[in-house]
Amino acid sequence: MKEPGQARAAAQTFGVEASIEEQAIMKEAGVQEPGMQEPGMKEPSVQNPGVREAGVRRPAAKASVQGVAAAAGRSPAGSRSAPHQQPVREAQQSPQHNPRQRPQQAPQQAPQQAPQRGARAVLGPPPARTEAVTWGELLRSKPMEGVDVPVQVGLDRTVSKVRLVSDLDEMQACRPGTLVVLQTPIASAAWTVEIAVRYAWERNARAVIAQTDGHAAQAVQRLAERLSVSVGFHRSDPTELALELSALVARPGAVRSALIARCAVLLSETTSVPQVLSLLQRELPGTAISLRGSSQRVIAGDASPVSAQAVRVPLAPLDVEPGRVLLAVPSHRSVAWNQVLTQVLQIARSQIIACEAAERVDVAARHERDGFALSRLLADPCDPAPATALGWPLDGDLVAALVLPRDESLRGAAAVGLALRTAWNAEPVGAPPAPYAGGWALWSALTPRADAEDARPGGAESSPRAAVPAAERNGLADGLRDARGEHTSEDSIEDTDEEDARAQAVMAVLARAERLVQRADVGVDLHVGLGRLCQGEGALAQTLEQAAIAARAAASTGQQAQQFSELGSRGIVAANDAAHLHRIAQDALEVLLAVDDRDELVRTLLAYFDCAGSTMRAAERLGVHRNTVSGRMERIRRLGVALDDPERALELHLLCHVAVTGGMTT
Incomplete structure (x- = not known):
């Protein structure tokens, strides 16, 4: 039979439970061994189910057999101990006689003891395993900075290990996902590297890194591309490179x-x-x-x-x-x-x-600078130095366009101007949009054709004739001959070329302004006004004023774009202050604006004046019958409007434009 001291030593050493004999002693003393329970008693609830499922015993102190036996007045073997035998037992159980035995401890201190050796004290689920590093991640690491990898395949696949290979036979032991670093002498010869690449393809290795260069490297690269195997070349120490890469593979984080x-x-x-x-x-x-x-x-x-x-x-x-x-x-x-x-x-x-x-700040600074330079240029045309320093076109015939918001509260808004300037950076042709008259002006220059073309920079290629393709010029000349039924002289063709080039320059500026509005996409209605092609001193100021008038007319009628040359009498209305004109129109057309169908009457009167008093043409413009127009005109006369007074005809014509464009009839 095993001695109690030996049983205790074995239990404490290997972390096993007490023997049956010791359990009986503890039960008699009223001390319960962890894991023991009385019959009929419910097992205490486990707060951490994961611990129990894994077979982990709850840490609890085990009462020493000696303390329990002393409390029960019995020896560990189950018999009563004599008083003279107690010191002998204590001497036998002292740490000097049994080094593996722990010191005795009182039963009431048992819950504070540490867990037994052999019991797993890990609580909760095991930690998650870190995902292995991929070949693409390893390519961006510091050790790979000196490695040229012309063939990169399988960047999303993981690297399991790094292997330093000095013999081709070792390639047969490579496992899938291995990064192979070739060592001398097989790292520099082309044929050995090619064999290593073939082995890597067979063993599904992740990549092969060698020290081959020059023509040999090109041959290896072609083979690697054909086999879809990543290959790299370096000139550093292969051992050091392999160690650094191996350390990174072991630490993906x-x-x-x-x-x-x-x-x-x-x-x-x-x-x-x-x-x-x-x-x-x-x-x-x-x-x-x-x-x-x-x-x-x-x-x-x-x-x-x-x-x-x-x-x-x-x-x-x-x-x-x-x-x-x-x-x-x-x-x-x-x-x-x-x-x-x-x-x-x-x-x-x-x-x-x-x-x-930072880009917005730069655009805002340039925008303010352009506005200042334009205002200074218009104030003193004789000092074009600031505008010339910015590279603005000022020589030759000038044509300008103005971008104007329909909402008067947004005219001159910095956000709209910055959006236009940013959009202009995508197509920097001509002058950039600069603040002017509540909108943003841009213009281009068409160098006029002169007798001394060779004196200009670029010679004849910069003339308007050069702006029109040769085939187009020849086709235009043939069309003129056919229309007139006679031979057209070369001078006439040259004049036609000149006019055609000027018209193309004007339309190019208009198209560029419309593209600018589309690219800006500021979420507000923007309208474009186009001036005439002007030349001579003050040409820029003249074409800018015309573009501003056309832009206001386009904004008032809701048109996307308007040319100044097509305004007619509406140009007179657009050139004046809108508030003053509205008050004048309100007084002059009071009788028409007071009726319920004022919109029909005013628009009919405007069409009547636009068509030079022809009721038939006015009916076609309005899309109604001629008798309808005649009836409306008769009603206008009955309301007291003097249509036959020549002195008031022009006034009524212009004020009808003001009423319609200003929304006074709706």
Whole structure:
């Protein structure tokens, strides 16, 4: 039979439960061994079910057999002990006789003891395993900076280990996912590297890194492309490279943290949104990066379709344009890689907002400078130095356009001007939009044809004749001959070319202004007015005034664009103060504006004057019957409007324009 001291020593050493004999002693003393319970008693509830399911015993102190036996007045063997035998037992059970035995402890201190050796004290589920590093992540690590990898395949596949190979026979022991670093002497010879690449293809190795260069490297590269095996070349110590890569493979978290830090440093050096997106596309392998609007419209970057594993980082709340997001579409599904993408995009978000803010400040400064230079040029045309320093076209025939908001409260608004200036940067032709007359003016110059063409920079190529293609000039000349039935002289053709080139220059400025409005997309109604082609001193001021009048006329009628040359009498109305004209029209047309069908009567009267008193032509313009127009005109006469007074005909004609364009009839 095993001695009590030996049983206790074995129990404490191997973490097993007390023997049956010791349990009886504890039960008699009223002390219960952990895991023991009286018959009929319910087992106490376990607060951590995971511990019990895993077979982990709750940490509880075990009362020493000696203390229990002493409390019961019995020896561990079950018999009463004599008083003279107690010191002998204590001496035998002292730490000097049994080194593995723990010191005795009172039963009331048992709950404070540490868990027994051998019992697992791990609580809860085991920690999650870190995802292995991918080949694409490893490519962006610091040790790979000196490695040229012309063939990159399987960037989303993991790297299981790094193997330093000095003999081709060792390639047969490579497992799938191994990154092979070739060592001398097989790292430099082309034929040995090619064999290693073939072995890597057979063993599904992740990549092969060698020291081959020159023509030998080109042959290896062609083979690697054909077999779809990643291959790289370096000139550093292969042993040191393998050790550094092996350390990174063993710590995937360090690789990802280094990638995030690298992206943060590189992003801080970017100055524009395209640079930010290009950097992210380069540093995040196998991922499509784009900046998108609220309706998934691609603003910049890759236009790949959005997948379920796409990572979205909104630019709000710092973004001035609501709904924009940075979108990353990875080529593989990975929780760890998505976390890296999220952190990098969050850093890039701040940089994008900073770049756009810097661009807005720069655009605002240039906008203010352009406005000052234009006002100074118009005030003193004899001093064009500030405008010339900005590269503005001032020589030759000038034609201007003015962009004007329909809402008078938005005229001259800085936000609209900045949007137009930003849109102009995409097509910087002619002068940039500068503040003028509540809108934004832009113009171009058409160098006039002179006798001394060779004296101008560029010679004859800069003339209006050169602006029209030769085939178009020949076709125009043939058309003139056929229309007139006679031979057209070369001088007549030259004059026609001159006029055609001038007309093309005017229409080119109008088309450029309309494209500018479309690109700006500011969300408000913008109208364009176009002036005539002017020349000589004060040409810029003259064409700008005409463009401003045409723009006000277009805004009053709701037209997208209006040329000054097509205004007619409406130009007189648009050139004057609208508030004063409205008061005059209210007094002169009071009888017409007081009736319920005033809109029909005023528009009929306006068409009657526009058609030189012809009721038939007025009916065609209005889309009604001739008798309807005649009846309306008769009613206008009965209301007291003097239609036959020639002195009032022009006044009524102009004031009808004011009433219709000013919305006084609705």
